Amino acid sequence: MNEGANGEGGEEANGGADEDLDDAAGEDADAEEMRDRTNDEGLDTGSEIDDEENSDESDQNDDDMRLVAPKDVDELFQNVPGQEHQIKKEVIAKPLAKGKAKKVEESQAQEKVKSLQRVTMRIKWDQMTEEEQDTKQESAKREVHAFLRNPSTHRIPVNTRAMIREVAEFCIPACQSTRELALHVLENKYHNLLCVYHQKMDKTGKIHDRGRRGGFRVTGTPFSRLVNEKPKKNETASVRKERRPGYLHCGCPEDEALLELYWWKLAEATSPTTDETEGWLDHRKMDPRTRTLMFAFFTSWTHMDVEDIYAGYPVKSSFDVRMQRYDTKIAQLQEAKAGEVEEEARRVKEEEEKRAKRDRGVAAKKATHKGEKYNKMHHKI
Secondary structure, eight states, X not given: OOOOTTHHHHHHHHXXXXXXXXXXXXXXXXXXXXXXXXXXXXXXXXXXXXXXXXXXXXXXXXXHHHHHOOSSGGGGGTTOTTOOHHHHHXXXXXXXXXXXXXXHHHHHHHHHHHHHHXXXXXXXXXXXXXXXXXXXXXXXXXXXXXXXXXTTTOOOOHHHHHHHHHOTTSOGGGGTSOHXXXXXXXXXXXXXXXXXXXXXXXXXXXXXXXXXXTXXXXXXXXXXXXXXXXXXXXXXXXXXXXXXXXXXXXXOBHHHHXXXXXXXXXXXXXXXXXXXXXXXXXXXXXXXXXXXXHHHHHHHHHOOOXXXXXXXXXXXXXXXXXXXXXHHHHHHHHHHHHHHHXXXXXXXXXXXXXXXXXXXXXXXXXXXXXXHHHHHHXXXX
């Protein structure tokens, strides 16, 4: 988890070595790089997509606009004789309108590119043949098994991790084997650990319990973002930041993010009228507030937690995994129930002892009072 920024080259080299990537590997890497530059966690989140080919032209247009668009239209022709006001407006309005239209077109084009980048992995997956998908699945499973054998040294390629996060039906074992593997799936190329929601959404990081909350007291993101930064020009190493214990770099609770990944990969619903079955698709994710409420409800009603997801590893049969989880949970509930019974018995015993002590005190007080009364009567006699 503490590799330098140059380590990503090795990851993408591993990704290129997969026999199932072929010519699409380069396209995957390019698409991933473009998406990471625009949406990724360590970058300046408010920036637009960099377009090196058009940057010089855009800068020149901005310079021209500054020359012909002063704050006050009349300022440009101030103290210049022979200029009519109507002419001044025409001279200003034409280049100004042209510049605004150009910027609107550029903004719309950038939004379209962003929209396509969000579902790049989904589109690539859907465009694959069934045979290609099977090959890709087998390749990803080999990477997962290699990581499980050597979690401290093996790195799953960036593109493979991105596809696991963005395609629900792809390589499901990656989210249900071990906590360490699931966290590695949530790790991006800059070594930031982000929940599946913040991989794509709310890149500003302003919505959290101590920031802008949108009218809610609980946002689902207790802390602000704390992400690694992209290496600056003439620098080779990124600025590394340690995440808070129990929380991801995006500020979300680790356990909630892992359970969300598990739900997102496995949850399905079937229509009673069409018999069509599907789960979460594309980049649709639960917002952090909804996730927090679901997590609290699920854990309180089922008495299960995130560790129950990984309790069955490395049993291979899904049926055996479920039975092992149920047996473990039943044993835990029985143990908890036994503890509750013991606690109740202890409480009842303490109450009985208190009552007996109170009764003895009352009896002693009555006896003392009776003795004092007898002594007074005897003294009078």
